[in-house]
Amino acid sequence: MTEREIAIALIDNDTLKVSDAIVLLEGDGLNRYQKAVDLYNDRWANKIIFSGGITDYEYGSFPYIDVLPHILKTGVPEDAIIHEDKSLNTREQAVEVVGMSIERGWERLILVATHEHQYRAYLTFLREVLDKSPNIILYNAPVRNLSWFVQNPWGKRIERLQQEFDRIEKYTLMGHLATAKEMIMYQEWKEKQP
Numbered sequence: 001m002t003e004r005e006i007a008i009a010l011i012d013n014d015t016l017k018v019s020d021a022i023v024l025l026e027g028d029g030l031n032r033y034q035k036a037v038d039l040y041n042d043r044w045a046n047k048i049i050f051s052g053g054i055t056d057y058e059y060g061s062f063p064y065i066d067v068l069p070h071i072l073k074t075g076v077p078e079d080a081i082i083h084e085d086k087s088l089n090t091r092e093q094a095v096e097v098v099g100m101s102i103e104r105g106w107e108r109l110i111l112v113a114t115h116e117h118q119y120r121a122y123l124t125f126l127r128e129v130l131d132k133s134p135n136i137i138l139y140n141a142p143v144r145n146l147s148w149f150v151q152n153p154w155g156k157r158i159e160r161l162q163q164e165f166d167r168i169e170k171y172t173l174m175g176h177l178a179t180a181k182e183m184i185m186y187q188e189w190k191e192k193q194p
Helices: 003-012 033-041 064-073 090-104 118-132 157-173 180-191
Strands: 021-025 048-051 081-084 108-112 137-140
Touching (some): 033 108
16 A cells, blocks of 8 residues: 555544544535534534634635534534634644644644545644644544535535645645655554553
């Protein structure tokens, strides 16, 4: 197996431990928030960070003001939700959320994206963790059960998957993402943590 194939398997099959916050990445319409709510209700963390300050309905980036009522309807209290509104892309989300975690002394984060975006999102957050605070533990909790071939306003997931892997190549070369090898080593370290 290649390092990339191993990394995909590890991200797809990550295990969770109780964490300080659930990081709900803005994007993909209203397809992500329920996963964060389910994790909150299952007591994996007592905070949800809604990360992102973009409004671009055609691309699926619904703003916090549109997503918040859906979260609140599930019974999650508003004081359990933090809006990180400075970021405009995945890298900025990683910078802002990791910075927030360092400031607050958080040690464990659960990252929620949709299945085709989870790979790049995780590698982006991992780069920031490795560079700024390598003792933060990141867990993967991608949204599943989403159709691959249905045409959404922002595209088919099967097409977006290829775009995500193209971006992984591009942004890794730019130094914005952890490499597959770094990720595998991190996962091995993470598995040994209590």
